[in-house]
Amino acid sequence: MKKLALLTFTAALTACSGPAEQTGSSSQTTTQKTTTTHFDMYLGGTDVGDMDITRTGNKIDIDYGFSNNGRGASSTETIILSDNDIPLSWSVEGKTVFGNATQENFSVSGNTATWQSKAESGEAGFDGEPVYIAQNGSPFSEYLYALPLLNNNLTQYPALPSGNITLSKKQDLTLSATGGEMKATLYAIGGISMNPSYFIIDENKALVGLVSPRTAIVKPEIAGDEARLRELTAQLNAQRYKDIASRYLHDYEKPVRINNVRIFEPQSLSLSEPKSVVITGNTITAIEAVSAAPSDDEVTIEGNGGTLVAGLYEMHGHMSDNDALLNVLAGVTSVRDMGNEVDILQGITDNIANGILVGPRIAKSGFIEGKSPFSNSTGELAASEDEAVELVRKYAGMDDYIQIKIYSSVNPEWVPAMAKEAHENGLRVAGHIPAFAKADEMIAAGYNEITHINQLMLGWVLDRKEDTRTLFRITGMKRFTDLDLNSDQVNHTLTLMKENNIALDPTTVIHEHAMTSRNGTVSPGVVDYIDHMPLSSQRAAKVAMLNVADEAEDKAYKDAYAKIVTTLKKMHENGILLVPGTDMGGAFRLHRELELFQQFGMTPAEALKRGSRDMAVYMGHDDKLGSIETGKLADFFLIPGNPVKDLKAIKTIAMVVADGRILFPDEVYPEFGITPFTTLPEVKGE
Numbered sequence: 210m211k212k213l214a215l216l217t218f219t220a221a222l223t224a225c226s227g228p229a230e231q232t233g234s235s236s237q238t239t240t241q242k243t244t245t246t247h248f249d250m251y252l253g254g255t256d257v258g259d260m261d262i263t264r265t266g267n268k269i270d271i272d273y274g275f276s277n278n279g280r281g282a283s284s285t286e287t288i289i290l291s292d293n294d295i296p297l298s299w300s301v302e303g304k305t306v307f308g309n310a311t312q313e314n315f316s317v318s319g320n321t322a323t324w325q326s327k328a329e330s331g332e333a334g335f336d337g338e339p340v341y342i343a344q345n346g347s348p349f350s351e352y353l354y355a356l357p358l359l360n361n362n363l364t365q366y367p368a369l370p371s372g373n374i375t376l377s378k379k380q381d382l383t384l385s386a387t388g389g390e391m392k393a394t395l396y397a398i399g400g401i402s403m404n405p406s407y408f409i410i411d412e413n414k415a416l417v418g419l420v421s422p423r424t425a426i427v428k429p430e431i432a433g434d435e436a437r438l439r440e441l442t443a444q445l446n447a448q449r450y451k452d453i454a455s456r457y458l459h460d461y462e463k464p465v466r467i468n469n470v471r472i473f474e475p476q477s478l479s480l481s482e483p484k485s486v487v488i489t490g491n492t493i494t495a496i497e498a499v500s501a502a503p504s505d506d507e508v509t510i511e512g513n514g515g516t517l518v519a520g521l522y523e524m525h526g527h528m529s530d531n532d533a534l535l536n537v538l539a540g541v542t543s544v545r546d547m548g549n550e551v552d553i554l555q556g557i558t559d560n561i562a563n564g565i566l567v568g569p570r571i572a573k574s575g576f577i578e579g580k581s582p583f584s585n586s587t588g589e590l591a592a593s594e595d596e597a598v599e600l601v602r603k604y605a606g607m608d609d610y611i612q613i614k615i616y617s618s619v620n621p622e623w624v625p626a627m628a629k630e631a632h633e634n635g636l637r638v639a640g641h642i643p644a645f646a647k648a649d650e651m652i653a654a655g656y657n658e659i660t661h662i663n664q665l666m667l668g669w670v671l672d673r674k675e676d677t678r679t680l681f682r683i684t685g686m687k688r689f690t691d692l693d694l695n696s697d698q699v700n701h702t703l704t705l706m707k708e709n710n711i712a713l714d715p716t717t718v719i720h721e722h723a724m725t726s727r728n729g730t731v732s733p734g735v736v737d738y739i740d741h742m743p744l745s746s747q748r749a750a751k752v753a754m755l756n757v758a759d760e761a762e763d764k765a766y767k768d769a770y771a772k773i774v775t776t777l778k779k780m781h782e783n784g785i786l787l788v789p790g791t792d793m794g795g796a797f798r799l800h801r802e803l804e805l806f807q808q809f810g811m812t813p814a815e816a817l818k819r820g821s822r823d824m825a826v827y828m829g830h831d832d833k834l835g836s837i838e839t840g841k842l843a844d845f846f847l848i849p850g851n852p853v854k855d856l857k858a859i860k861t862i863a864m865v866v867a868d869g870r871i872l873f874p875d876e877v878y879p880e881f882g883i884t885p886f887t888t889l890p891e892v893k894g895e
Contacts, residue, residue, distance in 0.1 A: 241265050241266030241267075241268075242265070242266075243263065243264065243265045244263070244264050245261055245262065245263045245264075246261070246262045246264075246415075246416075246428070247259065247260075247261050247428070247429065248260040248261075248262070248418075248426045248427060248428055248429075249426070249427060249428075249429055249432060250275045250424070250425070250426045251424065251425045251426075251427070251432075251435050252275070252277055252423065252424050252586045253423055253424075253550045253553075253586045253587060254435070254436060254586075255277075255586040257275040257276055257277045257281075257586060258273075258274055258275020258276060258277075258281070259272075259273070259274065259275070260272070260273040260274075260347065260348060260349065260426055261273075262349060267289055267290045267291070267292070268287065268288070268289055268290075269286075269287070269288040269289075269290070269349075269353075270285070270286070270287050270288075271284070271285065271286040271287075271288070271347050271349050272285055273285075273286075273303075273347035273348065273349070274303075277585065277586050278583065278584070278585040278586070278587075278617075279583035279617075279678045279679040279680060279682075280306055280307060280308070280679070280680045280683075281306050282303060282304055282305045282306045283303050283304060284301055284302065284303025284304075284311065284345065284346075284347050285301075285302055285303060286299070286300065286301045286302075286346065286347055286349070287299075287300050288300075288353070291337065293337070293357065293360070294353075294356040294357055294360060295337060295338070295339075295340060295357060296315065296340065296341050296353065297316070297317045298315065298316050298317070299313070299314070299315040299316075299341060299343055299346075300313070300314050300315075301313040301314075301343060301345045301346060301347075303345065304756065305345075305752070305754070307680065307683060307723065307754045307755050307756075308680055308684070308755060308756045309728070309752065309753045309754060309755055309756045310327070310756050311326070311327065311345040312326065312327055312345075313325070313326040313327075313343060313344055313345045313346075314326075315341045315343065317335050320334055320335055320336065321333070321334065321335055322334075322335035322339070322341065322369060324341065324369075324370075326344050326345060327728040327729065327752075328344065328728045328729050328748065328751040328752045328753075329344070329729065329748060329751060331370055333369055333370065335369075338366075338367060339367045339368055339369045340353075340354050340357060340366060340367070340368050340369065340374060341368070341369045342354065342368050342369065342370070342372075342374075342401060342745070344748050344749075344752070348419055348426055351398050351401065351406050351408065351419070352408050352410075352416045352419065354368070354374050354398060354401065355374070355376050355396065355398050355408065358374065358376040359376070359396075359410070359414055360414075363376070364376055364377065365400075368400065368401075370744065371744055372400055372401075372743075372744055373400050374398065374399075374400045374401065375398070375399040375400045376396060376397070376398055376399075377396065377397050377399070377405075378394060378395075378396055379395045379396060379397050379407070379445060380394070380395045380441070381393075381394050381395075382394065382395055382409065384409075384417070384431045384434050385431070385433055385434050386430045386431050387429070387430035387431075388430070391411060391417070391430075391431065392411065392412050393409050393410060393411050393412075393417055393418075394409065394410055395407060395408075395409050395438075395441065396408055396409075396410070397445070400882075401745055402743065402745040402746070402882075403531070403535075403742075403743060403745075403746065403881040403882055403883070404446075404531045404881070405449070406419070406421070407419065407420050407421065407442045407445065408420075409438070417431055418431060418435075418438060420435070420438045420439050420441070420442045421439065421442055422439055422440075422442050422443035422446060422529065422530065422553055422556075423439065423529070423550065423553060424439070425438055425439055443530070443553070443556055446530040446531070447530060447556075447560050447565050447566055450530060450533070450534055450560075450565070450566045450567065451565045451566065453534065453567070453877065453880055454564070454565075454566070454567045457872060457873070457876050457877045458567065458870055458871070458872060459870070459871040459872070459873070459892075460870055460871075461508045461871070461895065463506060463507055463508050463894070464487055464488065464489045464494065464506070464507050464508070465487070465488050465489075465507065465508045465509075465510060465871065466485050466486070466487045466500060466503075466504075466507045466508070466509045466510070467485060467486045467487075467488075467510050467512050467517065467847065467864075467866075468485040468499060468500050468503075468509050468510065468511055468512055469483055469485065469499045469500075469511060469512045469513060469514055470483065470484060470485070470486065470512035470514070470515055470516065470517045470847065471483055471484070471514070471515070471516050471517070471851075472484060472486070472496070472516075472517050472837050473516055473517065473518045473519070473814075473817060473821075473837070473852065473853070474836070474837075475519070475814075475817070475818040475821060475822035475823075475835070475836055476822070476836070478812070478814035478815060478818060478853070479814065479853060480516060480851065480853055483499050483514065484496055484497065484498065484499060485497050485498065485499055485500050485512075486517060486837060486845075487507070488843040488866065488869055490843075490869050491842055491843050491868045491869030491870075492840065492841070492842060492843060492869065493837060493838065493839055493840065493841050493842070493843050494839065495839060496837070496838070496839055503893045503894050504894070505894065507894060508892065508893070508894045508895055509892070509893045509894055510864065510871075510890050510891070510892050510893075511890055511891040511892075511893070512847055512890065513849070513890070515847050515848055515849045515850070515863065516847070516848050516849075516850065516851060516852060516858070517837055517845050517846070517847055518540065518817065518821065518837075518845060518846055518848065518852065518859065519821040519822065519825075519834065519835055519836050519837050519844065519845050520540060520541065520542030520543060520569075520821065520834065520844035520845055520846065520865075520867065521539075521540050521541045521542065521543070521799060521803075521820045521821055521859075522541070522543045522544070522545070522789070522820060522821065522824035522825070522828070523536060523541045523543070523544045523545070523569070523789075523790060523791060523795035523796075523799050524545045524714055524788040524789055524790035524824060525545065525547050525660070525714050525716050525790025525791055525792045526544040526545060526546050526547060526571075526790070526791075526794070526795050527546060527547060527548060527549055527587070527792070527794075528544060528546045528549060528554060528557055528568075528571060529553075529557070530557060530560075530566060532794050532795060532796070533557060533561065533566055533567065533568030533569065534566070534567045534568060534877070535794070535795075535796040535881070536568070536569050536794075536795045536796045536799075537567055537568060537569055537865055537867045537872065538796070538862070538865060538872060538874040538877055538878070539795070539796040539797055539799065539800065539862065539874075540845075540846035540859065540862050540865055541569055541795050541796060541799055542569050542570060542834075542844040542845075542846075542865070542867045542868075543569050543570045543571075543572070543824070543825075543828075543830070543834065543844070544569045544570070544571050544572070544795060545571075545572045545574065545611075545790070545828070546571055546572065546573050546574055547574045547576075547614055547639075547660065547714075547790070547792070548574055548576030548585075548587050548588050548614050548616075549573075549576065549587065549588065550587065550588065551588075551589075551607070554571070554573060557571070558571050558573075558609065567867070567870070567872070569867070570834075570844075570868075571609065572609060572611045572828060573607075573609045573610045573611065574610070574611070574612050574613065574614040574639065575588070575589070575600070575601070575603070575604030575607075575610050575612070575613045575614065575636070576588025576589065576613075576614050576616065577589055577591060577597055577600050577601070577604075577613055577614065577615055577616065577619060577627070578590050578591070578616040578617075578618050578619065579591055579592070579597070579616070579617075579618035579619040579620055579623075579643075580592045580618065581618040581678060583617070583618055583676075583678035583679060584618050585616055585617070585618075588614075588616075589603070591619070591623075593623075594620070594622070594623040594626055594627075597619065597620075597623045597626070597627050598623075598626050598627055598630050600613075601613055601627050601630040601631050601634070601636070602630060602634065604636065605630075605631070605634035605635070605636055610636065611636065611637060611828075612631070612636050612637035612638060612639050612657070612658075613627065613631050613636055613637075613638055613639070613640070614639050614640045614660065615627065615638065615639070615640030615641065615643065615651075615656075616640060616641050616643075617641045617642075617643055617644050617677055617678045617682070618643070618644065618678055619640075619643045620643065621643045621645065621646035621650060621651070621654070624638075624643070624646075624651060624654040624655065624656075625654045625655060627655075628654055628655025628656065629655065631655070632655065637657040637658065638655050638656050638657050638658075639656065639657060639658035639659070639660055639714070640656070640658075640659075640660050641660055641661065641664045641677075642659065642664045642665070642667070642668060642677070644676055644677045644678045645673055645674065645676070645677075646668075647668040647673075648664070648665050648668045648702050649668075649701065649702055649705055652702075652705050652706065652709055652711055653705075656711060657710075657711065657712070658711065658712040658713065658714060658788070659706075659711060659712075659713050659714070660714045660716075661714065661715065661716050661720075661792070662713065662715040662716070662717065662720060662773055662776065662777060663682060663683070663686050663720065663773075664677075664682070665702070665713060666686070666689055666692070666773070666776060667682060667685055667686070668702075669692055669696075669698055669699055669702070670685070670688040670689060670691075670692055671685055671688070683723060683755065684755070686720075686724065686766075686769045686773075687762070687765040687766060687769050688769070689768075689769040689772040689773065690765055690768040690769050690772060692772055692776075694772075694775060694776060694779055699776075703779070703780060703783055703785065706780075706785050707783055707784055707785055710786075711785070712785070712786040712787070712788055712827070713780065713785060713786070713787055713788070714787075714788045714790045715773075715777055715787055715790075716790050716791060716792045716793075716802075717773070717774075717777065717802055717805045717806075718734055718791050718793060718798050718799075718801050718802045718805060719791060719792045719793050720770060720773055721733065721734055721770060721801075721805065722734055722754050722793070723754045723755055723766075724755070724766040724767065724769060724770035724773075725766070725767055725770055726752075726753045726754055727753050727757065727763070728751065728752060728753045729751055730751060731750050731751055732750050732751075734798065734801040735750045735797070735801075737857060737860055738797055738860060738886075740884075741878075741883055741884040741885075741886060742882075742883055742884075743881070743882030743883065744882075774805075774808050774809070777808075777809045778808065778809045778810055780809075781809040781810050781811070782810060786823075786827070787806065787809065787819070788819075788824060788827065789802045789803055789806060789819060789820050789824070790802065797860070799820070800859055800860050802820075803816045803817065803819070803820045803856060803859070804816070804856050804857065806819060806820075807856065813852055813853055813854065813855060813856035814852070814853045816856055817852050817853075817856060817859070821835050821836070822835035822836050823835075842868065842869075843866045843868065843869040844866065844867055844868060845865075845866050846859075846862050846864065846865045846866070847862065847863045847864040847865075847890065848861055848862055848863065849861060849863060849887060860886075861886045861887050862874050862886070862887070863875075863887050863888070863889070863890050864890055873889050873890065874886070875887060875888075875889060876889065
C-alpha cells in the first residue's frame, strides 16, 4: 500500500464504505460479515495513495496513506460505533506528512467520554449523542461525522470537544462507473475546519468518493470521473466565495475618503502626519489634510488615527480558493504563486479577474519537476532535457508567468539549457537546488533566486550522494548545528550570490515551525492569534511538524534553527536580498515571516518595507504598488496601531482595500469560524 500524505489534505477530506449495520452491538462484531472497500487517492490527477476500509459489524478498521514529493503520512485506525453510528471507541496510530508520530485514543465509559493524543487530552459528559472529532483521523473521518446527519435527515449535530457539525446537500450526480452509470449525491460537511469538505455517497448512503479541487479519493469504478468531480468542487468553492463577496464587499459608487490616518511611508521608514486618502474606483486620487466634516459627495471611513500600510506581498504561495480571500483579509494583496496545476491556478485567477472570487494579484511561477520515484505531483514533469526545455517554452507562452521554478528531481545537467531558454523568453529562474547538486553550480547555471534557506545550507553540510528528494532535506538540517559560517565554502557561496544579485526566498516561518514546534505546545508562530481561530486550528497548533525522538534531537533541531537565523542575519548584512514568503498559505503566516525578519537585523519599519515596497520593486510593480501615493492602485490596509514601533500591529487589521474594493475583515471572519480582532470603522455617506 502507498503510504504517506499531504498534511493540508488530511485535515480537509473524508472516506468510508457505508452506514453501520443495524444488526448488532459492538460486542457482537466478531460474528458479523466482514467486507473491505478500496479507494484510490489522486493528487492533481496522479495516483498517489490508497485507503482500505474493513468492516465487521460495528467495527471499522482503516488502512490509509499516500506518497508525494518524497514524504507523506500514513495511519491505521480502529473504530467501534454504536448502533446509531456514534463512535464509542477510536484509536489511531501513524505519522504525519513530515514524519511526526501520531497516537490517539477516544473511548466512552458510562456517561463520560475521554480522549488523548500526543498534543492534547480531555473528557466530557457523554449521553450517546455527540460525535468525537478525531485530531489525527484519516479522510474516512468526515464521512463518519456525517453519518448521524445522513441517517436522521439533519443539517446540524453536536460534536466533541465542542461545536457542531453541519451538512448540506449540494448536487445529485450521475457517475460513469465501471459496468454502468451510478446515481450518487454530493454533500458538503462543515463546522470542523475553516472551510467545508465534500464527499459523495451512492443510493445506499455508502461512500464512493471525496473530493477537493486538487485531490480525490474515489472507489476504482469511478476513477474516470475524478477530474470532473474535482472541477465540480472548484465550482462549488467559487460559488461559496462569490456569495461571501456579495455579502461583505463594499463597492461604493462615490469616491471614498479614509479620514484621519497616518500613512506608512517606506521611503523614509516613518509615518506621516495625520491625513486623509481618497480613492476613486481602484486608484488613489488624492492625499489631503484631515477632513473636519464628511462630504455628501463622498463616502467617509473614519481611520481614528490608525495607520495605512500598502498591501503586502506573499512571495511563496501555492494558491487555492481558500487561501485567496484569507490573504486579502490579512492585508496580503499580492501573491507570487510558486507552483500549481496550470488549470487550477488559471481558474483561480479567472475567478478573481471576473469578480467571482476575492483574492490577491497573482504572479505565476511555472513548476517543472523531473520524473523520479520522489516526484512532486504539482505542475509539469520532464523525463529529459528536451522535455524540460519544452516546458519552459510552454510556460513562456502563457499569461502572467514571470518565472520557472525548478524542483528537486530535475537533473542538474538540464538546468543551463532550461535557464537559457527561460532568460531568452523573459522569464526568471528560481527553485530548489536539485538533488545531488550544490547552490554554487545552480548560480553558475543561471538561477536568479534560490528557494528555501535549507536548500542553500544543505549543500554546505551534506555529502553529494545524499538524497534531498526525500524527507532528508528536512531532517538533515540537524547537521547545521556544527556548520562554520566563516568557512571558505559558506563565504564563497554568499559572495557568488551578492556578485550575481541572487535573491533568497528563505521561508523562515516554515523552518521555525518544523524545527521548534512540539507536541502539546502552541507553535511559536501562531501564539498571537491562535485564540481567535476555530477549534480545529487551535488543536492543530499543538501538533509538531517533525518527529522528535528525544531530548538530544530536540536540542539539535532548535540549535539548527538558531543557526538558520544566524545565517540569514549574515546574508542580510552582506547585502543579499531576502524575500518574504511562507510556503504555509500566507495570510497570518506572512505577518510572522516579516516579524522574523527583525531577527536578521531589520527594524520593524525595514521589515514592513521589505514586505511591501521592496517586493513591488523586485517584481517590477513599483509604478503602481508598494506605497500609498497619488496615482497608484488602491491596495492597502488600515490598522489601529503603529507598526514602526511594534510590527505586531499588522496582525490587527480593521479594513482592507484591494484593487479599490473594501472589506472589513471582522465582518467576514465569522464565515471561517474566526473570532473578530477589532472594532469596525465608522462609515458615513454610504
